[in-house]
Amino acid sequence: MLPSFGILRPMKKLLNAPSDLVKEALAGMALAHPDLLRVHVDPAFLVRADAPVRGKVAVLSGGGSGHEPLHGGFVGRGMLDAACPGAVFTSPTPDQILEATRAVDGGAGVVHVVKNYTGDVMNFEMAGELARDMGISTETVLVNDDVAVQNSLYTAGRRGVGTTVLVEKICGAAAEAGRALADVAALGRRVNEHGRSMGIALTPCTVPHAGKPSFELGPDEMEVGIGIHGEPGRRRAKIESADRITEMLMEPVLDDLPFRAGKDVLLFVNGLGGTPLLELYVVFRKAHEIAAARGLRVVRSLVGPYITSLEMAGVSITLLEVDEEMVRYWDAPVHTAALRWGV
Amino acid sequence: MLPSFGILRPMKKLLNAPSDLVKEALAGMALAHPDLLRVHVDPAFLVRADAPVRGKVAVLSGGGSGHEPLHGGFVGRGMLDAACPGAVFTSPTPDQILEATRAVDGGAGVVHVVKNYTGDVMNFEMAGELARDMGISTETVLVNDDVAVQNSLYTAGRRGVGTTVLVEKICGAAAEAGRALADVAALGRRVNEHGRSMGIALTPCTVPHAGKPSFELGPDEMEVGIGIHGEPGRRRAKIESADRITEMLMEPVLDDLPFRAGKDVLLFVNGLGGTPLLELYVVFRKAHEIAAARGLRVVRSLVGPYITSLEMAGVSITLLEVDEEMVRYWDAPVHTAALRWGV
Amino acid sequence: MNGDAVARWIERAAGLIGDNEKYLTELDAAIGDSDHGANMARGFAAVRGKLAGHPRDDVGAILKTVGMTLLSTIGGASGPLYGTLFLEAAKVSAGKAELDRGAILQSLSAGLAGIQKRGKAEPLDKTMVDALGPAIRAFEGAEGVSLAEALGRAAEAARQGAEATIPIVARKGRASYLGERSAGHQDPGATSMWLLLRSLAEAAAE
């Protein structure tokens, strides 16, 4: 039996029925990480094994599936209390978010980390309204760090990409340290304000339900300014060398904040899914060189596929201007499936 | 400028000159993990930041590049003291291995963890002879766990694949715990004897120097019994559902040792590079179910791309029958770029 | 339209959307993320299940069930928006056994207002608003014709509105990330809105 299921061609995927993908993956996560997390089936969400933690602010995020390890891989001590996975590339629904919010509220309120996509924003908004009706305090941290998208009041605004991982880590640590709801949310917003990202794709990805690649790229083409949903980027260009591509990503990122000489930064080189680690380190090397030439001090770094777009080949670079507090919370212990240290 | 460099078509890779790939990636690793490791350029190898550790047995591995995070991503406290990366899919040379051996020898000897490929075996053999000539005690642990390959005295024998990661972790922990050279090597051999693996590929990969995919697969085809070097597998088959593929991998693995009811196992579902985490968890779920139905207790698990074949889409499953000592060393603290806990 | 007619409408819509799942996904692939077809099909399949055996005496109750179900099964941008459309319409028609022309107009208008409040889209932003807005105006303007004919005109206006999104540069939703590249493609949400309204017209004509 081919995993084509009503779609004409088989896909190069390890898949049963596309409509079961997220559910089955959650079941796999529950079996692989019983010490870390618990899975709720209907509506679908993940919570850390010891949720709710009494008196602690909870941090919750969610979004379409297909970006793993984001968000489920970040559930655990020192990071997310809950994650709400939607269908592939589809924001979760208000009832998922509401139930997860209720499941993790320890009486100190819940921070919703929301990537700025119309669907995510609206679903979280509705869930937040319902939660407040039930007497749960919630705060929203909206992540919108993608410099490939023009920021404007008249559009959906910038997308939330790589900085999301950093917001989740830092807010999670602050919550674990006993900080109050408003503080955790303010810190998350500060991280978002100081983070900028941009990405390119060398290949498209295939949404299982769609059964064919989201766009077509010639053998010598890449998409510049790609997001994480298989949507086309801002423009198409000829593939260039890794060094040149790194420059093409670093320049708009550096100029946007702008990042000024003498500042401390966290440099995050993220794989979009199908790009080998070897290549990510080649990009990291050049990005580090460019940052240093700009007078920035790279005090922390992260290299790997942390916010992906299924099997898409490509890379995004996130630069976060850090202060002492952010570094402290970045360094704080974390124990999740995808990010772990100090414990 | 396209990264085609004498090759006619550009590749979907983040690459400068193919001949600089490994060198540049090592430079990136050094910049990203200054607290963890140091890079030696000529000959090329990585050592943990505090090498040599006086009085401790050192654990060293190496092999062709293109399998990242293996081996460089496992250098650090509690795992490898050194890694020797060859060119992509090409074993390192004796001088690399010799120099790395000298750099990490703390007086208690050095264990070489060698995947069973003719090239790796011969290069490590020559390096071992040279090291012994210099008065350094070395022991070799040969990993040959791939049940897709017929084991025979008259051939090159089985390949070393997924169990390598487990041998490196467990030997590294034993060395860190102060165990003697012979003990660490004996433990490594015991892990190898109790580990079995098998993999399938849904897509080929492209060696940068070659510039085109190592083999061609039809849109509905997969290679069964794939290794990690882009070499074709044992046979070609039609793509099947994730559950069926998992059965096709688990059955030969389970039957080979054979794994008997009542035993404790570590279940390792490994991505070959281009397969999303979401799909790996779908496979883990089914593999766990099959193991449980066989009466095995999955006491530890690992899910992710840890021993890869560039951007190849596919999965391998490794099952290790563990004893109390292996579990203890598996759980011991480890601090490397790719595997970290307890510290 | 009574409860039976509304249920027939939703049944037809589920069928039409299911038949066009691939088409909607292809539209979304061009300027979005290739999930609109799957999202709508999942939502309407769930609604179909919920309406089987649902009491038919209160149109508002039916519409509320539809809205709640879409809200909790579609997700994405279209989930809250289609959910809101039906929930707002349900408020207007709560307790009614039948909707006359005025009530239908009120319901659709309340739905549109809800969509615009939730999504902040203006006409010509290249969204589902560009199908629903013209449809409501056509329905309102269709005086002196039968209800079925008026709804037929509304559906036709929705079709034209959806088509008219082609040259627009998107300012809302995921398509806005493409900037100028979003021009030249029909908006998926406007297209599914047309299918929904076509089903309504067909149900009324039955």
Place this chain on the structure above:
Amino acid sequence: MNGDAVARWIERAAGLIGDNEKYLTELDAAIGDSDHGANMARGFAAVRGKLAGHPRDDVGAILKTVGMTLLSTIGGASGPLYGTLFLEAAKVSAGKAELDRGAILQSLSAGLAGIQKRGKAEPLDKTMVDALGPAIRAFEGAEGVSLAEALGRAAEAARQGAEATIPIVARKGRASYLGERSAGHQDPGATSMWLLLRSLAEAAAE
């Protein structure tokens, strides 16, 4: 052959292997891991660099440099094997300003023995042994002809030996993992061995 002739050989070999890098890699793609061309080209490019300005008075010393350089630059299976070939030949010819026919035969034979000791391959295992073995036998049997002609016959035997690997099911090296599927393809290492011996014959004929 004196030191100059040996240096010319290696120079020619580097050129021929460089020209055939892609071909060797393609052979390796079929039954191996697509790196044999790059491996050999990298090794011989390094050797070329090392031999520029190398003293020519001691053939053994030249061969030793070649062997050490190949050993430390090729890697993979072919690195230790080609390295061993030259290192064993170097031992036999150490201190000699010139190799006569007997010394050449001795050197090649010592090289083959080294390769077989290191790699444990028997004839017809589908390896470089299947080119070198027949070449040595042809060279030994070519009595009453010039050195250049005798080496020409050796190269031709190597070519035939490489071709004869096509139907063989591999029992050594990476190709053995393919089992029956390895039949029908020419062994890359046997092919590079033929190129090496062809260069030797050409250098002798110059």
